[in-house]
Amino acid sequence: MQAIQARCDGEPFYLAQGDEIEIFAQCHRQGLPVMLKGPTGCGKTRFVEHMAWRLGRPMVSVACHDDLTASDLLGRFLIRGDETVWQDGPVTQAVRRGAILYLDEVVEARPDTTVVIHPLSDHRRVLSLDKTGEVIDAAPGFQLVISYNPSYQHALKDLKPSTRQRFVALEFDFPDSGREIEIVAVEGGVERACAVALVTLAGRIRPLRDRGLAEAPSTRVLVAAARLIAAGIPERKACEVAIAGPLTDDPTLIAAVRDLIAGHFH
Numbered sequence: 001m002q003a004i005q006a007r008c009d010g011e012p013f014y015l016a017q018g019d020e021i022e023i024f025a026q027c028h029r030q031g032l033p034v035m036l037k038g039p040t041g042c043g044k045t046r047f048v049e050h051m052a053w054r055l056g057r058p059m060v061s062v063a064c065h066d067d068l069t070a071s072d073l074l075g076r077f078l079i080r081g082d083e084t085v086w087q088d089g090p091v092t093q094a095v096r097r098g099a100i101l102y103l104d105e106v107v108e109a110r111p112d113t114t115v116v117i118h119p120l121s122d123h124r125r126v127l128s129l130d131k132t133g134e135v136i137d138a139a140p141g142f143q144l145v146i147s148y149n150p151s152y153q154h155a156l157k158d159l160k161p162s163t164r165q166r167f168v169a170l171e172f173d174f175p176d177s178g179r180e181i182e183i184v185a186v187e188g189g190v191e192r193a194c195a196v197a198l199v200t201l202a203g204r205i206r207p208l209r210d211r212g213l214a215e216a217p218s219t220r221v222l223v224a225a226a227r228l229i230a231a232g233i234p235e236r237k238a239c240e241v242a243i244a245g246p247l248t249d250d251p252t253l254i255a256a257v258r259d260l261i262a263g264h265f266h
């Protein structure tokens, strides 16, 4: 189980796409849970890291998957010598510490784990630990944030509509080209001209979705290509390994992407 707990000292770089920073901050003040929808690599995790830093809260992040059990999230009894001790899981820790709890790809989790979410998204903001009988009020500053990629799942099928409707939904997408150029330049450590070329290339590859490309190249893959270029890998090679390769295994599509790369980087 992956749980990352971090209190960021430096500001995580996040370039806003609209008014999401204000809306999130207001939700935090009002104790409203937030759901982030959007394709892979478009800045959802970075946004939450940035908001945790801005709001001065610790962030507890859990990558959900189908093996995750309620005990993984809430905690379990462990045997230590001849004693049995309770150990909090990441959700319980977050509730006690007043952290921002980020459940990434929440629909990947099994239905019994999503049951955990219901009382936390409620206005009472409580967590019941059946195994210990404890009922914990979320500490001030606690905020539940979930994310999912609507193109993988058509709906948050495991969440009841009554739960869904307690969330405020923020929709994410790839930034416009001006913003994406800035992100690629800053994050990738490349000159602006190189960032422009990468973003222009992405703009040509993204329409291939209509020809069978499952996912469009994200800002993340552009940043990865930029980092390789900044480290001295030739531009074309960097784009092939960081952009074309991860996108698809389909030979026709790979060839089409390679042609586009060759057209942009000689």
Ligand SMILES: Nc1ncnc2c1ncn2[C@@H]1O[C@H](COP(=O)(O)OP(=O)(O)OP(=O)(O)O)[C@@H](O)[C@H]1O
Pocket: 013, 014, 015, 016, 017, 038, 039, 040, 041, 042, 043, 044, 045, 046, 047, 104, 149, 175, 183, 187, 219, 220, 223
């Ligand atoms: N608005 C942004 N500001 C700063 N960096 C960004 C932004 N959008 C994307 N990035 C860059 O893209 C990378 C990927 O973003 P991030 O990890 O937040 O994606 P994600 O939406 O959480 O993807 P996934 O759904 O796969 O988890 C970041 O590490 C960062 O370099």
Ligand SMILES: [Mg+2]
Pocket: 044, 045, 046, 104
């Ligand atoms: Mg993420």
